[in-house]
Amino acid sequence: MTAGIDTPDRRGRTGLDQVGRHLSGNDDVRVRDVEVLASDWYVLRRTTFDMRHRDGHWSTEQRETYDRGNGATVLLYDVARRTVLLTRQFRFPAYVNGHPDGLLVETAAGLLDDDDPVTAVRREAEEETGHRVGELTHVFDVFMSPGSVTERLHFYAGPYDAGSRTAGGGGLAEEDEDIEVLELDVDEALAAIGTTIVDAKTILLLQWAALSGPFAR
Numbered sequence: 001m002t003a004g005i006d007t008p009d010r011r012g013r014t015g016l017d018q019v020g021r022h023l024s025g026n027d028d029v030r031v032r033d034v035e036v037l038a039s040d041w042y043v044l045r046r047t048t049f050d051m052r053h054r055d056g057h058w059s060t061e062q063r064e065t066y067d068r069g070n071g072a073t074v075l076l077y078d079v080a081r082r083t084v085l086l087t088r089q090f091r092f093p094a095y096v097n098g099h100p101d102g103l104l105v106e107t108a109a110g111l112l113d114d115d116d117p118v119t120a121v122r123r124e125a126e127e128e129t130g131h132r133v134g135e136l137t138h139v140f141d142v143f144m145s146p147g148s149v150t151e152r153l154h155f156y157a158g159p160y161d162a163g164s165r166t167a168g169g170g171g172l173a174e175e176d177e178d179i180e181v182l183e184l185d186v187d188e189a190l191a192a193i194g195t196t197i198v199d200a201k202t203i204l205l206l207q208w209a210a211l212s213g214p215f216a217r
């Protein structure tokens with residue numbers, strides 16, 4: 001009996017070794033085995049598969065994949081005041097990989113957990129920024145790091161103003177989240193790309209907003 005495989009682990013999960021075994025969309029890929037290497041919080045798997053190359057020969061490959069589920073993110077914008085509402089929070093993976101203090105400026109975002117993307121993005125926007133988003137524009141759904149991380153991130157944008165504010169934001173105290181809410185002039189935010197704004201989802205949304213979204217000229 002193994003927790004997470006045939007009995008629930010401490011997060012209630014079973015069947016963690018079944019994911020990916022039955023893929024059938026690509027005749028040139030045959031999955032042979034899935035091993036769970038780690039599942040303390042999210043799940044790291046090693047998958048062995050046969051792959052037919054473009055010249056016709058087959059090889060056996062192994063790939064590790066890190067599975068945190070999927071996520072959703074939203075750019076909150078105010079066209080009249082030309083501002084965007086962002087967050088700042090400590091991100092250990094960025095800190096350990098060269099970011100000077102690990103405090104990343106980001107659009108509000110979170111994992112879907114068991115919700116659909118629209119429900120999840122409304123929940124995260126309110127928890128993190130304290131604004132209840134009304135209308136939402138779907139922008140695109142994107143693989144953020146397709147060589148190793150399974151996540152597909154769902155992108156949205158929606159207006160905010162003084163009237164959409166319901167609470168202070170800042171994240172969930174019970175999850176120890178500590179999230180600062182940051183209102184920036186959109187031109188200042190665009191100018192900060194590559195220096196103080198180095199989070200991919202945030203850059204994608206800011207550039208979309210300037211090119212074809214609410215701040216397009």
Ligand SMILES: Nc1nc2c(ncn2[C@@H]2O[C@H](COP(=O)(O)OP(=O)(O)O[C@H]3O[C@H](CO)[C@@H](O)[C@H](O)[C@@H]3O)[C@@H](O)[C@H]2O)c(=O)[nH]1
Nearest residue numbers: 041042070071072073109110111124151153175176177201
């Ligand atoms: N105990 C524990 N908690 C964790 C761990 N990893 C994450 N958490 C907690 O899990 C929660 C995740 O918060 P969300 O707001 O749902 O997700 P997110 O980390 O903001 O993710 C968003 O941004 C990511 C980075 O751009 C995106 O990858 C993701 O899709 C989403 O948009 C946070 O409370 C975080 O502290 C862990 O290893 N252990």
Ligand SMILES: [Mg+2]
Nearest residue numbers: 108109110124
């Ligand atoms: Mg979050």
